[in-house]
């Protein structure tokens with residue numbers, strides 16, 4: 001049996017502080033689903049640590065209208081909805097299999113009235129939505145700038161939040177070495193593309209950005 005890595009041990013300690021994840025079963029189902037769906041699937045559920053932080057941001061900013069790109073089986077959407085009993089979540093996924101499994105999970109959690117699942121490509125669905133949203137959680141993009149960036153920004157209210165997961169390959173791109181060959185997912189110039197997207201967001205006239213990358217040593221609380 002392989003020993004847990006240092007970062008796995010640290011994550012497990014912090015998760016233990018938070019107590020039981022009410023949607024851990026959906027996380028596990030998402031992992032199992034990915035094995036059976038095949039290469040195109042892409043359901044890598046958000047980390048429970050990330051969802052704790054995003055839930056805190058929802059509470060701290062009193063965000064009520066939330067948009068998610070990349071529903072998967074609904075793991076993160078359930079956390080987004082649970083963060084505020086008065087909140088509502090619109091979430092998008094391209095695969096009908098994901099949408100139907102997510103609908104079951106949302107219904108079982110009692111959130112059918114507050115989570116709306118939209119099937120389609122984000123590029124096509126976003127222009128049909130009416131903003132403003134208080135918070136957008138982009139869990140669909142990977143490595144490169146998505147074509148929907150400006151449409152997504154149009155949907156966020158002034159002062160609203162854009163939270164993006166999936167920045168973990170940035171560390172590998174900057175340090176120039178990696179345990180995982182990201183080119184298999186994202187092409188040979190993946191390292192240039194993710195750094196170019198980071199630069200674009202950091203200097204974007206409509207955004208003020210901060211990265212919460214590994215080893216930041218930051219803890220945030222709401223009262």
Ligand SMILES: C[S@@+](CC[C@H](N)C(=O)[O-])C[C@H]1O[C@@H](n2cnc3c(N)ncnc32)[C@H](O)[C@@H]1O
Nearest residue numbers: 044045046070071072075076093094121122140
């Ligand atoms: C990293 S997974 C995230 C899943 C989910 N947020 C969770 O926590 O389980 C990405 C999901 O986004 C979907 N997706 C990725 N890009 C998309 C796009 N441009 N339009 C629609 N769905 C997309 C994939 O089908 C996949 O289910």
Ligand SMILES: [Zn+2]
Nearest residue numbers: 037041042043
């Ligand atoms: Zn899948």
